[in-house]
Amino acid sequence: MINQAMLALGQEPSSIRELFAYGLARKAEIGEDKVFDFSIGNPSVPSPAKVGETLTSVAASPAQGVHGYSPAAGLESVRSAIAASLNRRFGTNYTARNLYMTCGAAGALAIAIKALSEPDDEIIVNTPFFPEYRVWIEASGDTLVPVPMRTSDFQLDIDALRAAINKHTKAVIINSPNNPVGVVYSEQTLQALAQLLTESAEQYGHPIFIIADEPYREIVYADVTVPWVPSFYKDTIVCYSWSKSLSLPGERIGYALVPDQVSNFDQLYAALCGAGRALGFVCAPVIFQHVAAACVDEPADVAAYARNREALTAIMDECGYEYIQPQGAFYLWVRALEPDARAFAETAKRHELLLVPSDSFGVEGWVRLGYCVAESVIRNAAPAFKALKQDYE
Amino acid sequence: MINQAMLALGQEPSSIRELFAYGLARKAEIGEDKVFDFSIGNPSVPSPAKVGETLTSVAASPAQGVHGYSPAAGLESVRSAIAASLNRRFGTNYTARNLYMTCGAAGALAIAIKALSEPDDEIIVNTPFFPEYRVWIEASGDTLVPVPMRTSDFQLDIDALRAAINKHTKAVIINSPNNPVGVVYSEQTLQALAQLLTESAEQYGHPIFIIADEPYREIVYADVTVPWVPSFYKDTIVCYSWSKSLSLPGERIGYALVPDQVSNFDQLYAALCGAGRALGFVCAPVIFQHVAAACVDEPADVAAYARNREALTAIMDECGYEYIQPQGAFYLWVRALEPDARAFAETAKRHELLLVPSDSFGVEGWVRLGYCVAESVIRNAAPAFKALKQDYE
Numbered sequence: 105m106i107n108q109a110m111l112a113l114g115q116e117p118s119s120i121r122e123l124f125a126y127g128l129a130r131k132a133e134i135g136e137d138k139v140f141d142f143s144i145g146n147p148s149v150p151s152p153a154k155v156g157e158t159l160t161s162v163a164a165s166p167a168q169g170v171h172g173y174s175p176a177a178g179l180e181s182v183r184s185a186i187a188a189s190l191n192r193r194f195g196t197n198y199t200a201r202n203l204y205m206t207c208g209a210a211g212a213l214a215i216a217i218k219a220l221s222e223p224d225d226e227i228i229v230n231t232p233f234f235p236e237y238r239v240w241i242e243a244s245g246d247t248l249v250p251v252p253m254r255t256s257d258f259q260l261d262i263d264a265l266r267a268a269i270n271k272h273t274k275a276v277i278i279n280s281p282n283n284p285v286g287v288v289y290s291e292q293t294l295q296a297l298a299q300l301l302t303e304s305a306e307q308y309g310h311p312i313f314i315i316a317d318e319p320y321r322e323i324v325y326a327d328v329t330v331p332w333v334p335s336f337y338k339d340t341i342v343c344y345s346w347s348k349s350l351s352l353p354g355e356r357i358g359y360a361l362v363p364d365q366v367s368n369f370d371q372l373y374a375a376l377c378g379a380g381r382a383l384g385f386v387c388a389p390v391i392f393q394h395v396a397a398a399c400v401d402e403p404a405d406v407a408a409y410a411r412n413r414e415a416l417t418a419i420m421d422e423c424g425y426e427y428i429q430p431q432g433a434f435y436l437w438v439r440a441l442e443p444d445a446r447a448f449a450e451t452a453k454r455h456e457l458l459l460v461p462s463d464s465f466g467v468e469g470w471v472r473l474g475y476c477v478a479e480s481v482i483r484n485a486a487p488a489f490k491a492l493k494q495d496y497e
Numbered sequence: 498m499i500n501q502a503m504l505a506l507g508q509e510p511s512s513i514r515e516l517f518a519y520g521l522a523r524k525a526e527i528g529e530d531k532v533f534d535f536s537i538g539n540p541s542v543p544s545p546a547k548v549g550e551t552l553t554s555v556a557a558s559p560a561q562g563v564h565g566y567s568p569a570a571g572l573e574s575v576r577s578a579i580a581a582s583l584n585r586r587f588g589t590n591y592t593a594r595n596l597y598m599t600c601g602a603a604g605a606l607a608i609a610i611k612a613l614s615e616p617d618d619e620i621i622v623n624t625p626f627f628p629e630y631r632v633w634i635e636a637s638g639d640t641l642v643p644v645p646m647r648t649s650d651f652q653l654d655i656d657a658l659r660a661a662i663n664k665h666t667k668a669v670i671i672n673s674p675n676n677p678v679g680v681v682y683s684e685q686t687l688q689a690l691a692q693l694l695t696e697s698a699e700q701y702g703h704p705i706f707i708i709a710d711e712p713y714r715e716i717v718y719a720d721v722t723v724p725w726v727p728s729f730y731k732d733t734i735v736c737y738s739w740s741k742s743l744s745l746p747g748e749r750i751g752y753a754l755v756p757d758q759v760s761n762f763d764q765l766y767a768a769l770c771g772a773g774r775a776l777g778f779v780c781a782p783v784i785f786q787h788v789a790a791a792c793v794d795e796p797a798d799v800a801a802y803a804r805n806r807e808a809l810t811a812i813m814d815e816c817g818y819e820y821i822q823p824q825g826a827f828y829l830w831v832r833a834l835e836p837d838a839r840a841f842a843e844t845a846k847r848h849e850l851l852l853v854p855s856d857s858f859g860v861e862g863w864v865r866l867g868y869c870v871a872e873s874v875i876r877n878a879a880p881a882f883k884a885l886k887q888d889y890e
Contacts, residue, residue, distance in 0.1 A: 105703055105761060106768045107614045107637075113771030114612075146565040155564075156556035159784070163552035171548075171745045172539040207600060207749070207778065214777025219507075221500045236774065243775035244500075310498055352564045354783030356600070356749075368498060375499045378506030381629070382636035383776045384607025385600065389785070390747030391552070 113239060119449075119464045120144060120235075127458050134456075140485035142473040143458045145283065145434070147351040149405045149476070155350055158398040162391050174387040176380055178205025178359070185397040186359065192401075194332040202363055204376050205388040205396075207356035209319045209345035214240045214383055216315055216341045216360055217275075219375035221246050225274040227315075230260055232437075232465030234283050234317070246274065250466055258287040258428055258437075262296045269304045275313040276301065280330060281320040281432025284465050284472040288324060288431040291331050298337035311339045311367040319345040319358070322404035324432035325413060338365040341372075346396055348434075349404040357392035409434045412475040415482045422486075423493045434476040437462075440469050441496040451495055455488040506632060512842075512857045513537060513628075520851050527849075533878035535866040536851045538676065538827070540744040542798045542869070548743055551791040555784050567780040569773055571598025571752070578790040579752065585794075587725040595756055597769050598781040598789075600749035602712045602738035607633045607776055609708055609734045609753050610668075612768035614639050618667040620708075623653055625677050625830075625858030627710070630670055639667065643859055651680040651821055651830075655689045662697045668706040669694065673723060674713040674825025677858050677865040681717060681824040684724050691730035704732045704760040712738040712751070715797035717825035718806060731758040734765075739789055741827075742797040750785035802827045805868040808875045815879075816886045827869040830855075833862050834889040844888055848881040 123143040131139045162170055177183070183200035190198050206212040213236075217227065221244035229237050231250045241248045251268045254261045265276065276297070280289040289297075297314070305312045316333040321344065324330060334340040345358035362373050387393075416436055420427050426439035438459070440448035445461035449471055452459045462470035475482060516536035524532045555563055570576070576593035583591050599605040606629075610620065614637035622630050624643045634641045644661045647654045658669065669690070673682040682690075690707070698705045709726040714737065717723055727733040738751035755766050780786075809829055813820050819832035831852075833841035838854035842864055845852045855863035868875060 105613075105615075106764050107612055107772070110612050110614075110768040110771035110775060111764055113774050114767030114769065115771070144566070146562060148562070151564055159556035160553045163549035163556070169539060169541075171544055171748050173537070173746045207782075210779045211777045214775075219500055219503050220498075221503075222498075239774050240777060353566045354780055355564050356779060356782050371499050371504055374507035375503040376507065378503035378508070379500070381506050381632050382503060384604045384633060384778075386603045386749060387747055389600075389749050389782045391784075392782070 118235070120460050123458050123460060130456070137480070137484065139456050139458065140481055140488055141458045142475065142477065143460055145348070145474050145476060146353060147348055147476045148478055149351050149408045151351045152399060152402050152405070154399050154402055155352070155395055158395045159391060162394050171390060174390050174393060176377055176387055178203065178388055179390070179393050182393045182397040185400050189400040190361070194335065196332070196334070196363070198361070198363065201373070202361055204360045204362070204373070204380070205393055206358045206360055206380070207385060207388055208347055208353070208358040209317055209343045210236065211356065211385060211388070212343035212345070212358050212360040213237070213315065213317060214243070215376055215379040215385070216343060217241055217246065218244050218379035218383060219372065220274050220313060222274070224272050226270070226272040227274055228265065228268055228276040230278060232284050232462055232467045232470070233277070234279060235464050237277055252467070253285070258282070258285045259293045260289060260297055262300055265297070266300055269300070269312070271308045273304065273308070273312050275315050277315045277317060278333070279317040281324060283320065283433050284435045284462070285428055285437045286430025286433050286435050287428065288328050288330055294331050294333060294336040301337060301339070305339070314340040316340055316342045318342055319348050320433040322349040323406055323409060323434060325406070325410050325430065328431045330432065334363045334365070338363070339367055341366070346399070350395070350399055350402065352392065352395070355389065355392050357388055357396050408479070409476060412477065412479055412482055415479060416473065416475050419482070419486045419489050423489050425489070425493065434474060436473040436475055438471050438473060440471050441493070443469055445469055445471055452492050455492050457485060457488050457492060511628070513853050516851045516853060523849070530873070530877060532849050532851065533874055533881055534851045535868065535870065536853055538741070538867050538869060539746060540741055540869050541871055542744050542801045544744045545792060545795050545798070547792050547795055548745070548788055551788045552784060555787050564783060567783050567786060569770055569780055571596065571781055572783070572786050575786045575790040578793050582793040583754070587728065589725070589727070589756070591754070591756065594766070595754055597753045597755070597766070597773070598786055599751045599753055599773070600778060600781055601740055601746070601751040602710055602736045603629065604749065604778060604781070605736035605738070605751050605753040606630070606708065606710060608769055608772040608778070609736060610634055610639065611637050611772035611776060612765065613667050613706060615667070617665050619663070619665040620667055621658065621661055621669040623671060625855055625860045625863070626670070627672060627676050628857055645860070646678070651675070651678045652686045653682060653690055655693055658690070659693055662693070662705070664701045666697065666701070666705050668708050670708045670710060671726070672710040674717060676713065676826050677828045677855070678821055678830045679823025679826050679828050680821065681721050681723055687724050687726060687729040694730060694732070698732070707733040709733055709735045711735055712741050713826040715742040716799055716802060716827060718799070718803050718823065721824045723825065727756045727758070731756070732760055734759070739792070743788070743792055743795065745785065745788070748782060748785050750781055750789055801872070802869060805870065805872055805875055808872060809866065809868050812875070812879045812882050816882050818882070818886065827867060829866040829868055831864050831866060833864050834886070836862055838862055838864055845885050848885050850878060850881050850885060
């Protein structure tokens with residue numbers, strides 16, 4: 105009577121959502137300040153003032169149709185403004201025709217995967233990985249092929265990728281700055297990946313795409329820069345969201361960028377438009393299209409996350425946890441103190457620490473700490489982290 | 498290399514979109530007031546003041562996370578407010594658990610169809626019908642079965658529906674007030690449909706759903722009321738949007754309502770959640786969830802459309818066109834003056850009249866006039882309608 109795959113997805117337990125719900129209930133029970141909730145990626149930094157100003161100004165506009173339909177791909181003026189900003193930053197030559205506005209990076213990824221999908225396709229993801237990749241890949245009828253990142257530095261494992269590629273490989277999804285690990289893929293990594301995919305595409309006689317999932321592009325620390333993937337590899341689709349840079353995750357605004365250089369540009373862009381229709385998107389929310397255009401050069405407020413990173417890693421150092429130093433995003437990837445990360449997360453819960461076990465991201469033995477929280481949460485959590493460590497000594 | 502079905506969808510010509518684009522170009526060429534554009538359903542009435550006030554107030558809120566993720570189904574408080582409003586209007590007992598917030602009715606329909614879809618499913622639509630139904634039905638792997646409405650009054654043809662139902666029938670989509678015809682299905686029609694589906698469900702041993710697509714529910718004229726479909730038939734999913742009632746089509750806010758009474762409520766609701774994930778929706782835009790809750794009892798501004806309806810039908814009467822008197826929505830369904838509606842629409846274009854040929858809605862011989870336009874467009878179009886009529890005399 106009901107689609108069993110959709111039912112399974114709807115009923116699938118999610119550690120992140122369950123922890124988040126548990127946290128809300130627990131806070132109501134024992135007090136907001138007694139629970140140290142590192143479970144989710146809801147930005148703690150308020151949106152820049154310009155977001156509110158743009159919303160207010162659009163809302164006050166007497167223009168008829170200010171909330172009317174935009175073209176499915178988005179308003180031409182908005183796409184032009186975004187293209188111009190990318191061109192200033194990356195020395196590119198994009199125009200409105202390279203952009204397709206979406207309901208966040210999730211919309212962009214679901215659309216891009218659907219647009220590319222053919223029978224027997226395989227899509228490679230690098231583990232640990234954002235769990236919804238599996239949902240969109242399998243919903244399109246494709247097979248997810250997990251390839252572990254190098255455990256030494258969590259850069260891409262080019263040899264492992266080479267071993268995983270075959271004639272069915274349609275795309276590799278990369279996510280840099282990375283959720284959950286916080287790594288930024290280096291130019292060297294991207295060069296090696298581009299070379300591998302160029303050779304493999306030639307070997308198998310069809311393009312192999314990079315789908316670059318980049319919602320954290322602006323959230324980077326110290327002097328780290330995020331290389332622009334299409335500069336390294338022609339068959340790249342960039343999926344972006346303003347969820348993190350402008351603290352707008354609930355508003356669903358992002359884009360898919362398809363450079364002119366991709367194989368069969370016209371067909372690929374048309375297939376994106378078709379996939380947007382098929383999945384039930386009509387257009388990205390118009391008022392946030394205006395916000396995106398107005399804020400396109402607005403700097404992300406990284407300072408707060410940088411302070412949090414310092415504070416949290418200082419506690420980890422003091423307690424003696426092993427972790428990966430984040431170059432970007434706002435997650436800390438910490439080695440669990442027992443092999444079973446779920447059991448470790450349960451133990452952490454007894455200290456009111458809400459940490460996401462790495463099983464959610466396709467690997468064992470780690471936990472993810474989202475540090476997009478008030479700095480006080482981190483400072484107040486120090487004794488709990490200490491006590492948790494002591495449980496294992 | 499690319500999904501051929503998505504490519505075909507993306508490249509598919511759409512009379513409505515093409516006419517709309519033609520209209521924009523033509524207006525730029527010969528002047529805004531010289532083109533009589535009846536091509537699309539973009540509401541001409543501005544949003545109520547409360548929409549802008551809510552946007553401004555949310556934008557000005559100092560609360561952290563005001564633009565943060567909501568649960569996938571939507572904010573509990575918002576869903577409760579909508580449930581309470583429905584209960585006041587329809588004497589029902591809904592709660593937040595009956596509502597799943599979506600990116601407009603399109604999102605709700607795509608999700609509902611996907612949630613129900615099993616192999617070999619057939620979904621019945623009543624022609625003429627909104628063309629995207631086919632897209633979502635076929636994207637889910639289902640077969641669209643068109644059943645013509647009665648041509649006498651465009652109520653549902655129960656005998657024809659009976660003949661079309663078989664063991665593969667999963668659902669019937671109904672749309673009242675109707676796009677493109679403007680009819681509102683009567684209580685008598687809904688009773689007959691409910692009886693037919695109840696018998697058929699028993700005969701075939703599985704539920705047959707009504708998917709009630711209701712974005713025009715509040716746009717009705719004179720003393721017409723729109724019956725509440727779940728009061729007539731238990732296995733009903735209502736798909737709603739504020740696109741038309743609050744003039745917010747570009748902002749993508751609506752819901753799917755699943756009453757407790759439906760067969761396997763828990764599973765069906767879970768499957769909706771699963772389908773929302775699979776299609777790439779994360780949550781409906783949060784700020785417009787707040788707007789929907791704030792404006793849940795805000796009356797739609799029907800007066801302007803009522804005036805337009807009067808003005809347009811007066812012109813039709815004067816010129817001698819045959820049309821269906823609209824009870825709701827803002828479309829006039831007019832008999833083309835030659836059997837080929839596309840050819841008729843081309844002739845109309847020579848008089849700067851942009852009318853959508855009925856082929857877009859799965860039937861021949863009619864055109865749709867969207868009268869959600871400035872009243873002046875209608876008044877100024879009178880000579881053009883007259884001249885068009887004379888072309889055929």
